[in-house]
Amino acid sequence: MTVVPNPSENGDRRGFAGLSPNLAASGLMILSFFVFSMMAVFMREVGDTIHVIQVILIRQSVAMLLMTPWFWRDRAFILRPRGFRLHVTRGFLAVIAMACGLTSILHISFADATAIQMSEVLIATALAAIVLKEHVGWRRWTAT
Secondary structure, eight states, X not given: OOOOOOGXXXXXXXXXXXXXXXXXXXXXHHHHHHHHHHHHHHHHHHTTTSOHHHHHHHHHHHHHHHHHHHHHHTHHHHTSOSSHHHHHHHHHHHHHHHHXXXXXXXXXXXXXXXXXXXXXXXXXXHHHHHTSOOOOOXXXXXXX
16 A cells, blocks of 8 residues: 655645744634634524524535645545544544534623633643643743
């Protein structure tokens, strides 16, 4: 069996527009917060008329369409996944987390839901240190 290299592991570690990986990742995280906030506002608006599962189906369908160029480009790598069970588990957990997060927006105030979701950074940092055994320095802890 031929192992297809991961396109992101080709040694080219430049981010977008020649930015450092950390700066590019930080920019993407800020964009992610903005997009997720817009999605939460949208969910609050349509939550009385469209069921959460329908919103998830629409969201995932649109995401698949938008990501099709990347899927097509990396199809050789995508068709030979490593750790298939982990991918399935992650997908299952992601759908549950999305359903819980979107449902919470319907039942509690938007400000409370956002504040609770922002604690995700602290929880993820702690889990990275405990579960993944990653070194988390004092700067990262103070940044969270």
